[in-house]
Amino acid sequence: xxxxxxxxxxxxxxxxxxxxxxxxxxxxxxxxxxxxxxxxxxxxxxxxxxxxxxxxxxxxxxxxxxxxxxxxxxxxxxxxxxxxxxxxxxxxxxxxxxxxxxxxxxxxxxxxxxxxxxxxxxxxxxxxxxxxxxxxxxxxxxxxxxxxxxxxxxxxxxxxxxxxxxxxxxxxxxxxxxxxxxxxxxxxxxxxxxxxxxxxxxxxxxxxxxxxxxxxxxxxxxxxxxxxxxxxxxxxxxxxxxxxxxxxxxxxxxxxxxxxxxxxxxxxxxxxxxxxxxxxxxxxxxxxxxxxxxxxxxxxxxxxxxxxxxxxxxxxxxxxxxxxxxxxxxxxxxxxxxxxxxxxxxxxxxxxxxxxxxxxxxxxxxx
Amino acid sequence: xxxxxxxxxxxxxxxxxxxxxxxxxxxxxxxxxxxxxxxxxxxxxxxxxxxxxxxxxxxxxxxxxxxxxxxxxxxxxxxxxxxxxxxxxxxxxxxxxxxxxxxxxxxxxxxxxxxxxxxxxxxxxxxxxxxxxxxxxxxxxxxxxxxxxxxxxxxxxxxxxxxxxxxxxxxxxxxxxxxxxxxxxxxxxxxxxxxxxxxxxxxxxxxxxxxxxxxxxxxxxxxxxxxxxxxxxxxxxxxxxxxxxxxxxxxxxxxxxxxxxxxxxxxxxxxxxxxxxxxxxxxxxxxxxxxxxxxxxxxxxxxxxxxxxxxxxxxxxxxxxxxxxxxxxxxxxxxxxxxxxxxxxxxxxxxxxxxxxxxxxxxxxxxxxxxxxxxxxxxxxxxxxxxxxxxxxxxxxxxx
Ligand SMILES: Cc1cc2nc3c(=O)[nH]c(=O)nc-3n(C[C@H](O)[C@H](O)[C@H](O)COP(=O)(O)OP(=O)(O)OC[C@H]3O[C@@H](n4cnc5c(N)ncnc54)[C@H](O)[C@@H]3O)c2cc1C
Numbered sequence: 001x002x003x004x005x006x007x008x009x010x011x012x013x014x015x016x017x018x019x020x021x022x023x024x025x026x027x028x029x030x031x032x033x034x035x036x037x038x039x040x041x042x043x044x045x046x047x048x049x050x051x052x053x054x055x056x057x058x059x060x061x062x063x064x065x066x067x068x069x070x071x072x073x074x075x076x077x078x079x080x081x082x083x084x085x086x087x088x089x090x091x092x093x094x095x096x097x098x099x100x101x102x103x104x105x106x107x108x109x110x111x112x113x114x115x116x117x118x119x120x121x122x123x124x125x126x127x128x129x130x131x132x133x134x135x136x137x138x139x140x141x142x143x144x145x146x147x148x149x150x151x152x153x154x155x156x157x158x159x160x161x162x163x164x165x166x167x168x169x170x171x172x173x174x175x176x177x178x179x180x181x182x183x184x185x186x187x188x189x190x191x192x193x194x195x196x197x198x199x200x201x202x203x204x205x206x207x208x209x210x211x212x213x214x215x216x217x218x219x220x221x222x223x224x225x226x227x228x229x230x231x232x233x234x235x236x237x238x239x240x241x242x243x244x245x246x247x248x249x250x251x252x253x254x255x256x257x258x259x260x261x262x263x264x265x266x267x268x269x270x271x272x273x274x275x276x277x278x279x280x281x282x283x284x285x286x287x288x289x290x291x292x293x294x295x296x297x298x299x300x301x302x303x304x305x306x307x308x309x310x311x312x313x314x315x316x317x318x319x320x321x322x323x324x325x326x327x328x329x330x331x332x333x334x335x336x337x338x339x340x341x342x343x344x345x346x347x348x349x350x351x352x353x354x355x356x357x358x359x360x361x362x363x364x365x366x367x
Numbered sequence: 368x369x370x371x372x373x374x375x376x377x378x379x380x381x382x383x384x385x386x387x388x389x390x391x392x393x394x395x396x397x398x399x400x401x402x403x404x405x406x407x408x409x410x411x412x413x414x415x416x417x418x419x420x421x422x423x424x425x426x427x428x429x430x431x432x433x434x435x436x437x438x439x440x441x442x443x444x445x446x447x448x449x450x451x452x453x454x455x456x457x458x459x460x461x462x463x464x465x466x467x468x469x470x471x472x473x474x475x476x477x478x479x480x481x482x483x484x485x486x487x488x489x490x491x492x493x494x495x496x497x498x499x500x501x502x503x504x505x506x507x508x509x510x511x512x513x514x515x516x517x518x519x520x521x522x523x524x525x526x527x528x529x530x531x532x533x534x535x536x537x538x539x540x541x542x543x544x545x546x547x548x549x550x551x552x553x554x555x556x557x558x559x560x561x562x563x564x565x566x567x568x569x570x571x572x573x574x575x576x577x578x579x580x581x582x583x584x585x586x587x588x589x590x591x592x593x594x595x596x597x598x599x600x601x602x603x604x605x606x607x608x609x610x611x612x613x614x615x616x617x618x619x620x621x622x623x624x625x626x627x628x629x630x631x632x633x634x635x636x637x638x639x640x641x642x643x644x645x646x647x648x649x650x651x652x653x654x655x656x657x658x659x660x661x662x663x664x665x666x667x668x669x670x671x672x673x674x675x676x677x678x679x680x681x682x683x684x685x686x687x688x689x690x691x692x693x694x695x696x697x698x699x700x701x702x703x704x705x706x707x708x709x710x711x712x713x714x715x716x717x718x719x720x721x722x723x724x725x726x727x728x729x730x731x732x733x734x735x736x737x738x739x740x741x742x743x744x745x746x747x748x749x750x751x752x753x754x755x756x757x758x759x760x761x762x763x764x765x766x767x
Contacts, residue, residue: 262749264752271740274742282662308654360631360646363627
């Protein structure tokens with residue numbers, strides 16, 4: 001449960017929205033992502049000052065103590081401008097994992113560095129696809145008291161800009177999570193089609209790592225679910241934004257002496273897309289609420305949100321280009337930025353097919 | 368009056384209604400209600416008088432004056448006991464229309480009766496007015512304090528069983544089409560009303576042609592003002608679409624959120640549950656259904672908070688994709704067995720029935736195309752299509 005009241009959450013959202021409007025509008029996206037790190041460090045600092053980087057950090061660790069619903073609200077806003085940043089990896093996924101472990105010193109240091117905007121984290125399953133639903137290829141072995149990692153983690157979100165990497169590896173006692181300094185690993189930067197994301201392959205050759213104590217698979221799954229809710233909300237916000245922009249265009253663009261939005265072929269497409277848009281928003285909120293309130297169907301709703309939001313975003317952003325015509329075939333227009341980000345979303349945490357399969361299993365298990 | 372006594376809390380309402388059912392819905396009462404029309408009427412009267420047929424309506428109008436959410440507790444308790452008579456405030460379109468839009472006098476006169484049994488059919492569509500309902504040609508002419516009605520209706524569901532019909536008829540031919548209509552509560556059981564059943568693609572025969580010749584309806588049975596019926600009618604059809612948005616047109620026995628979705632159950636029984644490509648389709652079908660019910664839930668919350676929600680208009684269209692999609696996946700699960708029919712092949716028969724029945728949602732109550740027009744124009748604010756007949760006096764409008 002969140003420590004924030006509804007009013008406090010609203011105030012936080014308003015503040016975040018203002019910051020993005022002033023400092024991270026869609027117009028600024030292109031120049032930001034042209035930088036090697038693909039995010040704006042000064043905006044990141046400002047997020048730290050506003051306390052937003054400690055949104056998910058518990059009050060005992062001097063954070064805001066927000067929950068999945070607070071995160072959902074923030075990420076919907078971020079999605080509308082395709083806000084490029086390592087926020088999900090660092091301030092959500094890493095925070096959730098660190099908070100669940102028992103390494104007091106590491107935890108304390110990392111959380112305060114994250115809150116201050118000084119450390120960027122990448123988090124990886126250690127799979128060959130980047131998917132959290134594929135198996136970990138990395139292995140960890142222990143000699144005397146130190147762990148070392150071997151193997152390659154592919155398609156790791158935010159790895160090229162991370163200071164620290166949290167990564168899963170197989171041990172003789174199952175899957176565990178490790179913390180590695182990024183400078184000790186070999187990070188290969190990947191060129192991406194979607195300019196707003198940052199990806200790398202990370203090779204580990206006997207790299208020294210600290211194991212996160214008492215962090216079992218259930219704890220990892222919980223942290224992943226919170227992150228998935230955040231990503232689903234980001235996609236829902238983006239879906240909403242590109243749809244609104246498209247409907248506006250249908251009202252203002254004239255052909256054959258009338259607004260193109262008066263043609264039934266386009267009106268009917270728009271009506272169908274509206275169902276997609278609203279469903280994405282609804283399910284990301286419902287999944288967040290279920291997770292925040294510890295509802296028994298939380299896992300089911302999270303996997304539903306994961307593929308429903310990804311697919312809605314893919315379909316709505318693809319139709320947006322078609323509905324705009326030639327203007328959206330230009331690099332100058334924003335539509336392709338949404339479309340590229342939607343295509344990337346089909347892979348980043350797991351494919352829609354994988355989440356659909358997982359969703360079906362939750363129904364089978366319930367019965 | 369023997370209204371249900373309760374303390375207004377969800378737990379209190381639950382306790383009160385279960386207690387009431389325990390006392391009243393006895394084996395005898397059940398047998399009586401199922402044995403005859405009179406038995407059913409006696410039972411429904413009891414439910415009405417307890418405020419349980421329309422709990423969300425005010426106390427002076429047969430209700431308990433409780434919220435829709437709390438009324439849901441009562442519905443649930445009735446359904447759990449398989450007792451009749453619940454949810455008239457959500458599903459009885461005739462009673463709802465009279466309650467929301469009828470005159471005080473009409474409400475006093477007919478509501479007690481409407482809530483105790485009779486069903487209402489919907490006399491809207493005509494051979495030349497389907498999607499374009501403002502184009503109806505059934506004529507109602509005033510004769511003292513009555514109207515005389517002549518015309519033909521079609522696709523009228525349940526006309527045979529109905530005591531009343533909600534009638535859309537033209538009372539003024541010299542004004543544009545939306546302006547000369549009157550919405551009536553029309554007594555069906557009279558000379559001059561001839562009903563001919565139509566065979567449907569589902570094998571059922573619930574809808575009919577209705578021929579109306581010099582039939583009569585009291586002037587006070589107009590719902591809303593004479594010649595301003597389009598407005599009342601719009602409200603009534605909005606309620607109908609809401610019911611459909613929640614799966615009100617499906618095969619009975621299908622629930623909105625069953626514990627095991629029917630498709631999983633079917634795939635298990637047919638040993639197809641391990642087919643990975645089918646699993647994807649089954650999952651997607653279940654997902655569409657769950658997304659729609661989550662949207663409906665959000666709509667209700669928005670209505671409770673702001674009095675309105677644009678999401679409400681999406682449900683009926685979404686339900687078409689759900690029903691057609693479910694039926695298609697069910698047939699794929701069955702494989703060639705889907706070719707079969709009849710009582711020896713219940714799964715195949717159900718699948719074919721559901722595939723046909725899905726059209727009730729996508730055609731009845733306004734087709735999917737009409738729903739898309741409404742969503743794009745009223746919610747998204749896209750420009751209306753030019754309508755050539757909009758401002759013409761109706762008598763000059765082309766038909767065919
Ligand atoms: C199971 C069932 C039960 C029914 N029960 C009742 C009932 O109880 N009472 C009653 O009054 N009616 C009832 N109906 C009738 C139903 O409301 C009509 O069938 C429906 O409104 C369509 O009208 P139509 O059949 O004349 O088709 P048409 O209006 O002729 O439509 C034919 C095709 O044209 C399309 N079309 C028409 N206008 C437009 C437009 N402006 N833009 C784009 N496409 C358009 C339609 O979508 C459809 O595809 C029922 C129908 C069904 C299937």
